[in-house]
Amino acid sequence: MTAVRQTLLLAQWQFRRQSTFLPLLVVVQVFIAVATVVGYGLLVGDPPPEVALYLATGAPTITLITVGLVMTPQLLAQSKTEGSLDWMRTLPVPRGLFLASDLLVWTVLALPGMVLGVLVGAARFDIELSIAPWLVPATLLVSMTAAAVGYALASVLPPPLANLVTQMLVFVVLLFSPVSYPAERMPTWLQQVHEWAPIEPMAQLVRAGLAQDAFSISGRSLLVLVVWCLVATGAAALALRRRV
Amino acid sequence: MVQDEVLTVRGLRKRYRGRRGVQANDGIDLDVRAGQVVGLLGHNGAGKTTLVNQVVGLVLPDEGTIVLDGIDAVARPGQARARTSIQAQANVPITGLTPRLAIELVGRLRGGERSAVRARAGELIEALDLSPWADTRAEKVSGGIARLTAFAMTVVQPGRLVVLDEPTNDVDPVRRRLLWQQIRRLADEGAGVLLVTHNVREAERVVDRLAILDHGVVLAADTPAGLTASRQGTLTVELDLLPGATVTWPDGVLARGSSRMREAASVPAEDAAEVVRWAQRQVQQGAIERYSLVPASLEDVYVDLVEAERHDAPAEEVAA
Numbered sequence: 001m002t003a004v005r006q007t008l009l010l011a012q013w014q015f016r017r018q019s020t021f022l023p024l025l026v027v028v029q030v031f032i033a034v035a036t037v038v039g040y041g042l043l044v045g046d047p048p049p050e051v052a053l054y055l056a057t058g059a060p061t062i063t064l065i066t067v068g069l070v071m072t073p074q075l076l077a078q079s080k081t082e083g084s085l086d087w088m089r090t091l092p093v094p095r096g097l098f099l100a101s102d103l104l105v106w107t108v109l110a111l112p113g114m115v116l117g118v119l120v121g122a123a124r125f126d127i128e129l130s131i132a133p134w135l136v137p138a139t140l141l142v143s144m145t146a147a148a149v150g151y152a153l154a155s156v157l158p159p160p161l162a163n164l165v166t167q168m169l170v171f172v173v174l175l176f177s178p179v180s181y182p183a184e185r186m187p188t189w190l191q192q193v194h195e196w197a198p199i200e201p202m203a204q205l206v207r208a209g210l211a212q213d214a215f216s217i218s219g220r221s222l223l224v225l226v227v228w229c230l231v232a233t234g235a236a237a238l239a240l241r242r243r244v
Numbered sequence: 245m246v247q248d249e250v251l252t253v254r255g256l257r258k259r260y261r262g263r264r265g266v267q268a269n270d271g272i273d274l275d276v277r278a279g280q281v282v283g284l285l286g287h288n289g290a291g292k293t294t295l296v297n298q299v300v301g302l303v304l305p306d307e308g309t310i311v312l313d314g315i316d317a318v319a320r321p322g323q324a325r326a327r328t329s330i331q332a333q334a335n336v337p338i339t340g341l342t343p344r345l346a347i348e349l350v351g352r353l354r355g356g357e358r359s360a361v362r363a364r365a366g367e368l369i370e371a372l373d374l375s376p377w378a379d380t381r382a383e384k385v386s387g388g389i390a391r392l393t394a395f396a397m398t399v400v401q402p403g404r405l406v407v408l409d410e411p412t413n414d415v416d417p418v419r420r421r422l423l424w425q426q427i428r429r430l431a432d433e434g435a436g437v438l439l440v441t442h443n444v445r446e447a448e449r450v451v452d453r454l455a456i457l458d459h460g461v462v463l464a465a466d467t468p469a470g471l472t473a474s475r476q477g478t479l480t481v482e483l484d485l486l487p488g489a490t491v492t493w494p495d496g497v498l499a500r501g502s503s504r505m506r507e508a509a510s511v512p513a514e515d516a517a518e519v520v521r522w523a524q525r526q527v528q529q530g531a532i533e534r535y536s537l538v539p540a541s542l543e544d545v546y547v548d549l550v551e552a553e554r555h556d557a558p559a560e561e562v563a564a
Contacts, residue, residue, distance in 0.1 A: 083336070086302075090302065092322070243321070
C-alpha cells in the first residue's frame with residue numbers, strides 16, 4: 001500500500017514538474033501517431049486493404065515505442081543533468097518505484113496519441129478493427145518494455161550520448177523495423193536481427209490486439225518480448241540501486 | 245531504552261577509482277547524538293559530501309562502519325534512508341511546482357499524513373518568512389528562497405538524522421537568522437543534526453559540537469569551547485594600514501598573517517592593554533588607519549588546524 005502511494009506521489013511530482021510542457025507533449029504524441037498513419041499513406045499511395053490494416057495497426061506501436069524508448073530516457077538524462085535524480089535517490093523510496101512512477105507518467109501521456117492514432121487510421125483507410133479483450137494488458141507490457149529499455153539505456157550512458165542514441169532509435173523504429181510494413185520487405189539479415197529485438201514482437205502484440213481476426217502473435221515472439229521486459233526492468237532497477 | 249546515538253561512524257574509508265584516484269575519506273570517526281547539532285567544517289574537497297553520500301547509501305565505503313539509529317547503514321541503505329533526511333548542497337530543481345506544493349509532496353513521500361504535513365508545511369513557511377513566495381511558481385523565486393524551500397522540504401517530515409549541506413548559502417541575513425532558529429529547534433525536538441558548512445562564524449552559535457575535516461580525516465572534534473580552549477587568554481589584533489605604511493609588531497606579539505594593507509597578530513590577554521596603547525600611537529603617527537582587538541574565534545582555530553595539516557601534507561603525499 002505504501003508502495004502504491006509513493007508511486008502515485010512520485011508520478012504526481014514528475015507530472016507537475018512537466019506541467020508547462022504537458023499539453024505540448026500530448027500534442028506531439030498525437031502528431032506522431034497521426035503522422036505515421038497519414039504520412040505512410042502518402043508514401044505508399046492508395047494502399048490495398050491488407051497494407052492499410054498493417055499501417056493503421058502499426059501506428060499505435062510507434063507511439064508507444066517512441067514514448068518509452070525516446071521520451072523516458074530523455075527525461076532521465078535531463079534529471080541526471082539538473083541533479084534531481086541525485087536528490088530523489090536520497091529519499092526513502094524503494095528504488096524500483098522511480099521506474100514505476102516514470103512508466104506510469106509516460107504511459108498515461110502516450111494514451112491519447114495512441115487512441116487517436118487508431119481512430120484516425122481506421123477512418124483514413126476505412127478498415128474494421130476487432131479488439132481483443134487483452135489489448136489493455138498487452139499495451140501495458142509493450143509500453144513498460146519500451147520504457148524499461150529506454151530507462152536502462154539512459155542509466156548506463158552519459159546524458160548527451162543517451163540523447164543522441166535515442167534520436168537515432170526513432171529512425172530505426174520508424175523506418176527499419178517491421179512495424180508499419182511486413183518483415184519480408186527487409187533484407188534477411190535485418191529480419192534475423194528483429195527476431196531477437198523487442199520491436200517486432202511489440203508490433204505483433206498490439207496488431208493482434210487491435211485486429212485479432214486478421215493477425216496473431218506467436219508464442220516465441222511473446223516470449224522474446226517478456227524476456228526483454230524482465231531483463232530491461234532488472235537492468236534499470238539495478239542501475240538505480242547501484243552504489244559507486 | 246532510548247537510542248541516544250543517532251549516527252556513529254568508525255574508520256570510514258573511500259577511494260574513488262580512476263586515473264587520478266582520490267582518497268576522499270581516509271579513516272573518519274564521527275558521532276551525532278539525538279538533540280545535538282554537530283557542525284562539520286572543511287574546505288572544498290575535504291571529503292564532506294563523500295561522507296554524507298555514504299551515510300545514505302549512495303556511495304559504498306571501502307572500509308569502516310556506519311551505524312544509523314541502530315541500523316547498519318552500509319548493509320541496509322534502504323533503512324538508513326528511511327531514518328535520514330538530507331538537504332544536498334546542490335539545489336533541488338522544482339520548476340513547475342510552487343514551494344508549498346514541493347514541501348507538501350516531499351512530506352507525504354516521506355510517509356507523512358496529508359493534513360499533518362500540510363500543517364507542518366504552513367508552519368515552516370511562516371517560520372522562515374516564505375509566505376510571500378509560497379504559492380509562486382518555482383521558476384520565479386530567487387536562489388535564497390529556493391534554498392529555504394529545499395530546507396523546508398528536508399525537515400517537513402524529519403528523519404532521526406537530518407543532514408544539512410550548506411543550508412545558509414544564498415539566504416539573506418534576516419532569513420538566515422530564522423533558519424538558524426529552525427535548525428536549533430530540530431535538535432531540541434530530538435533529531436540529530438549534521439550540519440556541513442563553511443560559515444564558521446554563524447555556525448558557532450548554534451552547534452553543540454564541531455568536527456573539522458581535512459584530507460578525508462577528522463583533525464579535531466569537540467565543543468566550540470573545547471576547540472578554542474587552547475587559545476583562551478589570547479586575543480587577535482587586526483590593523484588596517486595606510487597606503488605605503490609598514491608596521492613592526494612590539495615584542496610578545498605573534499604575527500599571524502598579512503594581506504594587502506591588513507595585518508593580524510595574536511596577543512596574550514595580559515599584554516592587550518599595552519598593545520592597544522601601541523596601536524593608538526601608530527594611528528596618531530599615521531601608520532595605521534584603525535585597529536581592533538577580538539577574542540580568538542573558531543575560524544582561527546579552523547585555519548590553524550588546516551594550515552598545520554598543509555605543512556605535513558607533502559610528506560604524506562610521498563608516503564601515499
